[in-house]
Amino acid sequence: MDLNTMIQAMAKDAKQSARLLRVAKRAEKDAALAFMAERILSNKEEIIRINTKDITLAREKGLNPAMIDRLTLDEKTISSMIHGLQEVAALPDPIGEVTGMWKRPNGLQVGQIRIPLGVIGFIYESRPNVTVDAAALCLKSGNAVLLKGGSEAIHSNLILNEIVSEALKKANLPEKSIQVIPFKEHEAVGILLSMDEYVDIIIPRGGEGLISFVAENSKIPVLKHFKGVCHVYVDEFADLQMAREICFNAKVQRPGVCNAMETMLVHKNVASSFLPGMIEDFTSAGVEIRACENTLRLIPNLILAKDSDWPAEYLDLILTVKIVEDMDEAMDHIERYGSHHTESIVTNDYGRSKEFLEKVDASVVLINASTRFNDGFELGLGAEIGINTSKLHAYGPMSLKELTTTKFIVYGSGQVRT
Amino acid sequence: MDLNTMIQAMAKDAKQSARLLRVAKRAEKDAALAFMAERILSNKEEIIRINTKDITLAREKGLNPAMIDRLTLDEKTISSMIHGLQEVAALPDPIGEVTGMWKRPNGLQVGQIRIPLGVIGFIYESRPNVTVDAAALCLKSGNAVLLKGGSEAIHSNLILNEIVSEALKKANLPEKSIQVIPFKEHEAVGILLSMDEYVDIIIPRGGEGLISFVAENSKIPVLKHFKGVCHVYVDEFADLQMAREICFNAKVQRPGVCNAMETMLVHKNVASSFLPGMIEDFTSAGVEIRACENTLRLIPNLILAKDSDWPAEYLDLILTVKIVEDMDEAMDHIERYGSHHTESIVTNDYGRSKEFLEKVDASVVLINASTRFNDGFELGLGAEIGINTSKLHAYGPMSLKELTTTKFIVYGSGQVRT
Numbered sequence: 001m002d003l004n005t006m007i008q009a010m011a012k013d014a015k016q017s018a019r020l021l022r023v024a025k026r027a028e029k030d031a032a033l034a035f036m037a038e039r040i041l042s043n044k045e046e047i048i049r050i051n052t053k054d055i056t057l058a059r060e061k062g063l064n065p066a067m068i069d070r071l072t073l074d075e076k077t078i079s080s081m082i083h084g085l086q087e088v089a090a091l092p093d094p095i096g097e098v099t100g101m102w103k104r105p106n107g108l109q110v111g112q113i114r115i116p117l118g119v120i121g122f123i124y125e126s127r128p129n130v131t132v133d134a135a136a137l138c139l140k141s142g143n144a145v146l147l148k149g150g151s152e153a154i155h156s157n158l159i160l161n162e163i164v165s166e167a168l169k170k171a172n173l174p175e176k177s178i179q180v181i182p183f184k185e186h187e188a189v190g191i192l193l194s195m196d197e198y199v200d201i202i203i204p205r206g207g208e209g210l211i212s213f214v215a216e217n218s219k220i221p222v223l224k225h226f227k228g229v230c231h232v233y234v235d236e237f238a239d240l241q242m243a244r245e246i247c248f249n250a251k252v253q254r255p256g257v258c259n260a261m262e263t264m265l266v267h268k269n270v271a272s273s274f275l276p277g278m279i280e281d282f283t284s285a286g287v288e289i290r291a292c293e294n295t296l297r298l299i300p301n302l303i304l305a306k307d308s309d310w311p312a313e314y315l316d317l318i319l320t321v322k323i324v325e326d327m328d329e330a331m332d333h334i335e336r337y338g339s340h341h342t343e344s345i346v347t348n349d350y351g352r353s354k355e356f357l358e359k360v361d362a363s364v365v366l367i368n369a370s371t372r373f374n375d376g377f378e379l380g381l382g383a384e385i386g387i388n389t390s391k392l393h394a395y396g397p398m399s400l401k402e403l404t405t406t407k408f409i410v411y412g413s414g415q416v417r418t
Numbered sequence: 419m420d421l422n423t424m425i426q427a428m429a430k431d432a433k434q435s436a437r438l439l440r441v442a443k444r445a446e447k448d449a450a451l452a453f454m455a456e457r458i459l460s461n462k463e464e465i466i467r468i469n470t471k472d473i474t475l476a477r478e479k480g481l482n483p484a485m486i487d488r489l490t491l492d493e494k495t496i497s498s499m500i501h502g503l504q505e506v507a508a509l510p511d512p513i514g515e516v517t518g519m520w521k522r523p524n525g526l527q528v529g530q531i532r533i534p535l536g537v538i539g540f541i542y543e544s545r546p547n548v549t550v551d552a553a554a555l556c557l558k559s560g561n562a563v564l565l566k567g568g569s570e571a572i573h574s575n576l577i578l579n580e581i582v583s584e585a586l587k588k589a590n591l592p593e594k595s596i597q598v599i600p601f602k603e604h605e606a607v608g609i610l611l612s613m614d615e616y617v618d619i620i621i622p623r624g625g626e627g628l629i630s631f632v633a634e635n636s637k638i639p640v641l642k643h644f645k646g647v648c649h650v651y652v653d654e655f656a657d658l659q660m661a662r663e664i665c666f667n668a669k670v671q672r673p674g675v676c677n678a679m680e681t682m683l684v685h686k687n688v689a690s691s692f693l694p695g696m697i698e699d700f701t702s703a704g705v706e707i708r709a710c711e712n713t714l715r716l717i718p719n720l721i722l723a724k725d726s727d728w729p730a731e732y733l734d735l736i737l738t739v740k741i742v743e744d745m746d747e748a749m750d751h752i753e754r755y756g757s758h759h760t761e762s763i764v765t766n767d768y769g770r771s772k773e774f775l776e777k778v779d780a781s782v783v784l785i786n787a788s789t790r791f792n793d794g795f796e797l798g799l800g801a802e803i804g805i806n807t808s809k810l811h812a813y814g815p816m817s818l819k820e821l822t823t824t825k826f827i828v829y830g831s832g833q834v835r836t
Contacts, residue, residue, distance in 0.1 A: 019753065023777055102798055108787060115779075117809045136772060173423050200809055221639060221810045242832040247432050247832035335437065357827050359441055361533075369526060369830025378835065379826060380520055381526050391618055391823040392639045393811040405809040409775050412787025414660040416667035417796065
């Protein structure tokens with residue numbers, strides 16, 4: 001059998017499983033999640049042993065330490081996987097919620113009810129814990145899932161798949177609801193992306209290269225998250241101490257993630273009182289500042305930002321700084337360079353806060369808070385599967401609800417159309 | 419300038435307009451809609467005169483009478499356009515609705531607010547009235563729109579665009595919010611589908627050929643509606659008189675539309691009491707019946723259905739009929755041949771109705787009502803722009819709300835992440 005035939009067979013199995021899964025009870029899904037947690041715990045040594053195989057091979061291939069780190073399953077990552085499963089089990093079941101119901105003049109009772117999407121294709125990179133996290137969210141939301149992780153994690157992913165399947169079986173749910181695609185060939189991704197007859201949606205999670213490849217090659221709709229070029233605008237009416245804490249947190253608390261600040265925009269009227277201390281905080285924390293000419297006039301010895309800096313997502317301790325004439329210039333800058341991810345304003349002015357919130361086009365817009373709050377848990381949605389920066393289907397962090405849709409239900413008593 | 423450069427310029431203008439439109443007030447949008455209605459009325463003779471040009475050219479090219487009919491703007495279609503504009507103006511503004519708001523333990527107040535999608539690319543066939551209908555829905559939902567209609571309607575579409583632009587200007591809204599792409603070249607569609615930098619979503623409306631072409635060639639997400647292969651299942655516990663009326667209505671009331679019934683599934687226990695009278699009704703109304711072998715045993719002289727009949731969307735006075743062993747067989751048939759559009763059961767059994775409603779995967783599932791109710795107006799949503807049979811973003815009729823998304827808004831007081 002060729003790769004195409006084998007992946008097609010898996011996709012068919014997924015679709016059949018999805019039909020059963022969409023009517024599965026919450027108790028069954030939560031039981032499966034609990035069994036998964038139990039089995040991961042009791043097979044911890046085995047998982048770590050097999051993961052070591054992946055790590056050894058990765059070292060031989062010369063993967064860098066950051067990638068090895070992401071690949072590694074140890075006591076800590078395993079207990080966080082288990083904790084994640086328990087958390088998802090504790091979340092309410094989104095399926096079956098009636099989001100609205102009304103009566104028509106002819107007596108028809110019309111409603112909308114939440115249902116699963118069907119089959120999700122999840123494409124990710126080397127973290128094997130994502131296999132379990134994604135499987136849990138898909139299962140809880142009643143979706144079957146085909147998981148295609150990075151080839152360097154293949155052995156870890158397969159042992160996790162085995163454990164997960166046993167748990168599904170024990171909970172009387174279809175074993176093929178969750179399937180790791182067991183092929184290392186890169187071709188497998190392209191084949192998965194062509195299975196539009198069986199797969200309803202593709203969610204890629206990883207670097208820009210992976211996401212662009214998926215978006216360009218998929219015959220199936222893709223929920224994508226390109227990049228996070230997030231700004232904080234410090235208004236002339238900001239509490240400057242608050243602004244200093246928010247900006248520092250947005251840049252420094254975890255610079256390698258998509259909701260970290262990449263550019264700080266400062267109103268010209270507070271530039272001289274705000275910037276010197278703020279930039280001292282940043283440089284003390286090892287942040288490299290790339291600034292506009294006006295900032296350089298105020299604080300020499302900084303690097304002059306190039307045109308290519310403004311749209312850049314550094315994911316690192318690098319920050320661009322720009323002094324703006326007014327809030328309009330700040331919003332123009334965000335409109336031009338922002339990535340529809342996370343934008344924040346610091347101000348005590350009522351009108352400015354209202355205007356910024358209304359006009360800025362991003363999945364999360366904040367007043368007087370750090371950009372780092374764009375996260376499923378932090379916003380109170382529970383575990384998330386990624387952040388969608390395209391406006392289709394869901395905008396922002398995607399949690400259980402975003403893995404569903406609604407269908408119309410109509411209760412009649414013999415109505416016909418005239 | 420080549421076609422690509424010209425369409426890109428239009429798309430850029432649309433994106434700029436969208437930025438203004440997303441904060442437009444309801445009063446401004448409704449005023450523009452009212453001005454459109456007024457101007458269409460006062461320019462009626464001119465519109466009809468220009469439309470005649472399109473019709474003459476279409477006749478010369480040998481277009482069939484059905485296409486000429488769709489192309490024609492007369493007193494009746496024009497007053498229905500005007501009525502449509504007034505109806506959309508009367509609908510509530512979806513933009514700005516806060517769909518939820520909650521407080522986090524750290525005091526952050528988190529909400530979701532409804533916003534427009536941005537720029538919509540609308541691709542359709544020869545009906546020029548769709549130009550105005552689509553423009554109205556896009557405007558009311560705060561979206562800019564690029565309209566690419568069939569080339570045979572070009573003169574009609576351009577005069578309507580002129581009227582619509584004047585109305586926008588008079589209402590102080592950006593004139594480029596609504597733009598008809600003025601090129602007859604088929605190439606223009608492909609170019610529009612490549613403008614992912616400016617266009618957020620593509621909505622095609624037309625035959626299967628157009629929709630497949632758009633889906634396969636678009637770099638932009640597409641909301642698609644492939645076809646409506648709709649079933650009515652007559653259960654053994656149906657009120658047979660009610661079933662007869664519902665099935666007749668579903669097939670005959672307007673056979674050329676996507677929510678008409680294509681296949682009638684009948685429980686074996688009521689086949690002999692139900693089918694003879696029902697089929698007499700159908701044949702009297704000129705419906706050609708293509709039936710399964712069991713039906714033929716009961717009523718000879720019908721055409722035997724071929725394998726290719728079950729997945730067919732006839733859009734005509736043709737009906738396939740199948741006797742099933744039980745509801746499971748009916749649901750299996752729907753799962754296999756249905757198009758996720760509209761499915762109906764006729765039954766007086768509580769358990770069967772509940773099970774069918776839950777298990778059947780279609781954008782609208784009805785109990786004891788005609789499939790013909792899958793329609794924005796009939797379901798109480800107001801005017802619709804099409805029916806989405808893929809599960810992404812919206813499932814079922816797409817009205818104003820479905821042309822929007824939500825963003826997260828966060829009211830903080832200095833919160834940082836720890």
